[in-house]
Amino acid sequence: MTLPRVYQTEAIIIKRIKLGEADRILTLYTPELGKLKAVAKGTRRPQSKLGGHVELLTHSRLMLARGRNLDIITQAQTINNFLIIKDDLELISRGLYIAELVDAFTGERIEDRRLFDLVLDALKQLSQASDCELVLRYFELHLLDHLGYRPQLQRCTECNLPLKPETNFFSPNHGGVLCHNCGFHEPAARPISLNALKVLRLWQNCDYANARRVKISPELAVELEQVMRENIKYLLEKQLKSTAWLDKLKREIQQA
């Protein structure tokens, strides 16, 4: 499909870097074109008419003109600015983590409307929910699911027997859970508690409203975060940079 010279799209701004004197290169996530890089001219000047409409973690309607190399944003209008996220350091940090996750898992210009909806939904949930960690875990699970990395949580990935209600093992390179017998010999596997397994199974198959009904103890929240983080690190072959910042914020809250 060849795009017209000028086209319109919705987009969520997931990344931006400075370019030249007052311009920026934005990374957009769009429903029709997937991930896309575009130039926003003059956005670092206070009087820029694009300005806040193309700020990070903003959902906007954009008009783009095809450029020789990168397309150029000519008009922008905010659809949802997620002001609640932007007024809260904890929420900003989690929003940026979601953005980094999407950027890391996607290639450019591959249409994926479902993924766009997932990201948009995650940001909406983040600006409503009291439990922002739950939103991250839910988003991680469903992102992996959608991209074809759905972790196997029902049967042992080695012997294929149904898992017993006991402490099993989680192994990112097996793509899911190992039973007690198989996981015991696997050095890369980590124990996963029965509660953690049950919560992940539930979240895999329910919506945000039901996901929120489960009571998660602080210890369980930490376990879930570690399981998902190891899994994502294995799939991406790198640690996301914003995790270090999330950890620091959590440490400082505990100290205060």
Added chain:
Amino acid sequence: MSTNLIPTAEPIAKLIEEFSKLPGIGPKSAQRLTYYLLRASTNEVSALADAIRNLKERLTLCSSCLNITDSDPCAICRDEERDRTKICIVEEPIDIIPLERTKKYTGLYHVLHGVIAPTDGIGPDELKVKELLARLNDGLVTEIILANNPNLEGEATAMYLQRLIAPLGIRVTRLARGLPYGGDLEYADDVTISRALEGRQEI
């Protein structure tokens, strides 16, 4: 490329190469600058060369505010007239210039040398935050003015510093965020207008 094909004297080729590394200077502009300098007087050329050399050799960071300076402490920190109870936090040394131009601010500065950017792996430990906290120990400072850029990372940095400094009993203020002078309301985004409404004042 053309310098490789057409035999050019080595010093000329070298200077063209160096110029074209500068932002906004292409190979043609680099050529023009080089041939201009070739015709300029020896004094003019050595003044330029000295200016460039001094940029790196004579400049350091002020040990107090971490601004770029040729004398430590810098001219602002040395000035007896300035209000030592206020510190204005800026992201980069260049941000001091517009603030000074207003002649409305008489306090001191502190340069963070960056902004918290989690997705680039930049946190407070990569910025001059420790140096700032050390300056607050003597109890002289009563107000911190956060002049971070009004964008997502700037706001995040401001919120983080607020959380860090407020428990010390120091007043923390933030530069007003709202409509820019000389702009049109029509083009303003929702966040800016929300902030402008929140911060409205009686006239």
